[in-house]
Amino acid sequence: MQLGRRASALARKELGRRFFASRPSLASQHPTGDSRGDQRRLFELAAGAGALLFAVGGAAAYARRSRPSRCEEAVAAGTKTDNLQLAHRFHDSTSPSHVSLPIPTLPPPPSSTVTLVTADGPPSPKAGEWIKGLPEYSKEQVAEHKTADKRIWVSYKDGVYDITGFIDKHPGGARRISLAAGGSIEPFWAMYQQHNKPEILEMLEEYRIGNYLRPADSPSVDDLRTTADDPYRNEPSRHPALNVVSERPFNAETPVALLADHFITPNEVFFVRNHLPVPTLEGDGYEVQISGLGFQGPLNLSLNDLKTKFQKHTVTTTIQCAGNRRHAFNQVKSVKGLNWGNGAIGTAEWSGASLRDVLSYCGVYDERARLLKAKHVQFEGWDEDLSGCPYGASIPLEKAISEHGDVILAYEMNGQPLPRDHGFPLRVIIPGVVGARQVKWLRKVIISEEESQSFWQQNDYRVFSPSVDWDRVDWRKAPAIQEYPVQSAVCDPMDGSIVPPDQEDVTVKGYAWSGGGRAIIRVDVTIDGGVTWHEANLRCRDKRCHLRTDSSYEDASKAASEPAGDEEDDDEDDEVLAQEASDFTTRPVDKAWAWALWEAHIPVPQELRGRELEICCRAVDASYNVQPESVSAIWNLRGCLCNAWDRVKVKCTTATAEAVAAAAAVGVPAAA
């Protein structure tokens, strides 16, 4: 089985090489970007022998650009209204609330657009092109086809496809392809770049059933439902693959199935945790104010100052929301907070100025800080509540000024300007610390004797005993969460997956991470309730994730952000990485800011075949802290820091491949 996997991966890799070698860069074929900033920004990623293009903010956006949207038509017609008003031109202002709001079916696109693509009829249409005469389907109509009994449809550019018969032929497994059921397949192809091959595009076209009537390319879906005084009127567009946990403020997680496939989480599917509306900010003229103990008056540094006066540093860190995995607490007893699954975590490369450098430039360094009795650095964002109170947090000053803290004021995420949802134009990145302190849309940095007095620092993000309830909680009696405890989760198979009863082994994948830079030194997986523990192979890149300067950037960057497609195909590298990760004669175990991805191949003993399996994982960090066994023992009223052993159940059935595929399509995918 191992050999088979390897051979298949090598074959895919070889196909990829041939493709890249023969294929001209796609960049020149692409319509030039407009001024909408990060929503539609395009970038090239060096990949193998060729250059490959894909869209940030969802490949869907790229696809949509192939014909003008109705909004753009309005703009082109000289209408000088803002986005909001534009949106209202197309919609009844009495529209019901968001969740149930149907996006109206638009008339077919004007013929001028269509002729752009299909000028000469359909002799050999390119994949995704509009084909005259085919039935036309709206987004809503596609969305109705998510299960085998109703047929499984997807869209790609201007095409609609019925892929029911293809589900269980998908080389990446039924599970992954099923994530796209009823929607666009493009976001996934942007992540799994091996799809960008002519033979795959040709094959897709075999399943073509119609043309896709995409909704207007409005500024954002949210904009369709806003009013002029709606604080959420200027939310950015989001990638459709994100699992939305709350709309306002916007919070969404990465589909867990994707997490363990990518050491670097792509910007467009990186989990979003917003406490307030996203502020609308410009990079030009943007300033951050630094003040507090030791300052005569506030000092303003422009974004340009940060970019030009200070060396650019890059650090690869994992950020995890304090509420990640909260759903498990809710299964024990209801808690207050967003019902996050396992996807409120991600890893990115962040670039910017070192906060240590900036503070040193301002005269805040170790000895002086002691004299000033400065103990904390507070951060304030531009995101505000209705009373004008900004989001705020603080960290110990020592973390900020230590040579080993690696804190940066970041203006780039994975080589791109920060997306709006991630703090454009500036946020603070604090490796090893909970997400809640890594303030986005950074407005102020304040050196102080006390912690931030913000609600989020003082009366939130603290953990209490299971016996403390809302009637008697005293927030002072627990410290503000800073370093995260050790964490891990299973990403694959998903809970409720199906394996055939005669399957000899099961492959389990997931992530693991710990706070404070403590490396993950071991991940154990069991399928028999802990009688036998199997050590997973780790894939970590500690050495390449440390803070590094521009000069060292290129090499490290190459190593840490190999394009997803290559990364996934490269089994050989995985083996080397796994070997490196488990050789502690050379592996450092500190300053491990980024997660370890892991994979275990576990034989299913005869006596367990045909039975339901409970797969359970747990990680150990460099201080030999381990995860607690049960969720109930660490239940806390705010539902933070759920780091108990993660458990998923997989079913064994004698179902046919079709039935498995059908189940997969409704979210019960087959285990790898």
Place this chain on the structure above:
Amino acid sequence: MQLGRRASALARKELGRRFFASRPSLASQHPTGDSRGDQRRLFELAAGAGALLFAVGGAAAYARRSRPSRCEEAVAAGTKTDNLQLAHRFHDSTSPSHVSLPIPTLPPPPSSTVTLVTADGPPSPKAGEWIKGLPEYSKEQVAEHKTADKRIWVSYKDGVYDITGFIDKHPGGARRISLAAGGSIEPFWAMYQQHNKPEILEMLEEYRIGNYLRPADSPSVDDLRTTADDPYRNEPSRHPALNVVSERPFNAETPVALLADHFITPNEVFFVRNHLPVPTLEGDGYEVQISGLGFQGPLNLSLNDLKTKFQKHTVTTTIQCAGNRRHAFNQVKSVKGLNWGNGAIGTAEWSGASLRDVLSYCGVYDERARLLKAKHVQFEGWDEDLSGCPYGASIPLEKAISEHGDVILAYEMNGQPLPRDHGFPLRVIIPGVVGARQVKWLRKVIISEEESQSFWQQNDYRVFSPSVDWDRVDWRKAPAIQEYPVQSAVCDPMDGSIVPPDQEDVTVKGYAWSGGGRAIIRVDVTIDGGVTWHEANLRCRDKRCHLRTDSSYEDASKAASEPAGDEEDDDEDDEVLAQEASDFTTRPVDKAWAWALWEAHIPVPQELRGRELEICCRAVDASYNVQPESVSAIWNLRGCLCNAWDRVKVKCTTATAEAVAAAAAVGVPAAA
């Protein structure tokens, strides 16, 4: 109940004050010390209004000085033999092995000695004085009386007492006094200084039944059983209260019942973890050699250099053996290693030169270390195995040279020169790190790119998954233990204690500690299997435990090492400390090198009264790491880092107070 406790404590305190105010210093009454070093060293501790004398190395040693031993007589007679030969003069060299060796009953002491004390007959003998005409009992005879059915005897100086009738009148509870059953009560009185009052000494004398024939005051008990080529021939004397886990090498733990009573563990009962025989070293002329990367040749620094060329620093740290609580692993499945209970942990004030200062003096500092690719600091001790291979270990260089590492080369423990068992004359103290790296009898410090290649660094003190057995262990696959994970244990009540079925509440005490300076932020206790968790009050002294210099020493020392008696009596201070410890608006949570002691008063619900209670504790540290639930889940072949929830069972009986006392005397003490 609380009020009662408080009133009684205040009464005891007042009595103590009156005693100290009226009592002249005992120091002048004491025979001057001899040259035998730390075994019989005497010191004064400032306490309350008076000065109080007690013996280090066991108050028993002090007591023994009141009449010359047979060894000393031999020395006085001009016999120029060494200790070993002396010992052999009194013993048949064919003596059986240690455990069963009876120490011979000696003839009554010569009259010249007796008359020293009892010249004028017995009108009003002082407590513990020899009384002519009383029966004489040997150590072995006293030791036979440890249980109520055989009567409970103790010795004090030259007296033997039957305290069976007093056990359950003991204000400190039957449990504590029962620790002395069958042996000397003096070591305990040295720790609980409230006993040094005339009324208590008078009361003791009411239970007098005989005179105590103490064994010869030989250099050490071990010396009686050695030969000239025995590497263990020069072991130091040890305090009889230590629970011996192995004789050779000597390993012994502090009786758990004492641990939670003292923030600072007294030197004489501090747990001892020796891997090899104790080397015999002199402070005069002692040198430590510093070498490695960046050194042209080795640099020798004398003990005097360390004391005079570098500022003296003091740090209060907890040291814990990696094997602490290993007995719990053995209950699941046998592991290799000493069968430690919960007492292989202790807290002391260590003073010496900062390793950072010393290395900086040698030119080893941050930038230079990077240039040299120096990553570790290795330590070698003077303790050697039979092949001449010394004990060795290493830590990351960053810990050693960081301003926040607080590593010191210590020559004092709790204000005294290091005891021989704790590394005399020099050891390294590494706050927040496992005991195994804190090399004693320090001979060499080596700056290196690699970790120590010693057996103990490479093939020991690493933790594996429960599924790894001795056949397939690959030591490289786990990192050397450095920082300890979060830990806690119940000290009181002890496992198997008895509570009356109508007891309304139970007081539980224990310790908690975590590695890396991560403060203990919460300890939860349950008596109903985790349905209800009770937060314990913490007693910690984080602020006063940080590294401090001589200039700041006096204040901090006063605060951190209040004499045991005062500390115990001071309920008010406990309340203040508990309040401070749970107010995280002011409490720092980093660099918490010393443990938190804790206490919880838990109501016993009606439905649990009369039933066996399982008391269970668990701690949370500043990174919100928690202890794992079950021992079996973290079982590992070497039995290291047992930090699962600690569990003790207490029984409910309708037994009379006498029966409880009797049970207490055989190690089944009543719960407080």
